[in-house]
Amino acid sequence: MANEKEFSIELKQDVAKGTYSNLAIITHSRSEFIIDFATMLPGLPKPEVSNRIIMTPEHAKRLYLALQDNINKYENQNGQIALGGEPKPQFPMGGFGGGAKS
Secondary structure, three states: OOOOOOOOOOOOHHHHOOOOOOEEEEEEOOOOEEEEEEEOOOOOOOOEEEEEEEEOHHHHHHHHHHHHHHHHHHHHHHOOOOOOOOOOOOOOOOOOOOOOOO
16 A cells, blocks of 8 residues: 555564463453453463553454454465364453453
């Protein structure tokens, strides 16, 4: 697009390694979306939050659209992603797509 500006980002080595997460708890207020990324593993008493991302509603929607686009591209190359294999965790605060707070 003509309005988009090019920019470069710095990716530090410790961040580039990444952090594994198999659980995201999403909440929101009127002005922010909060996404807590956690890891739930056998033998651990409870999931541990490793990262918390706080975004404006506009940026949360941009993330949603970017994920949707990338999932579509992935599935076009690799086939449909199945969701039926793992039990859904039962947390009062919700999981992916749940736990909205006002």
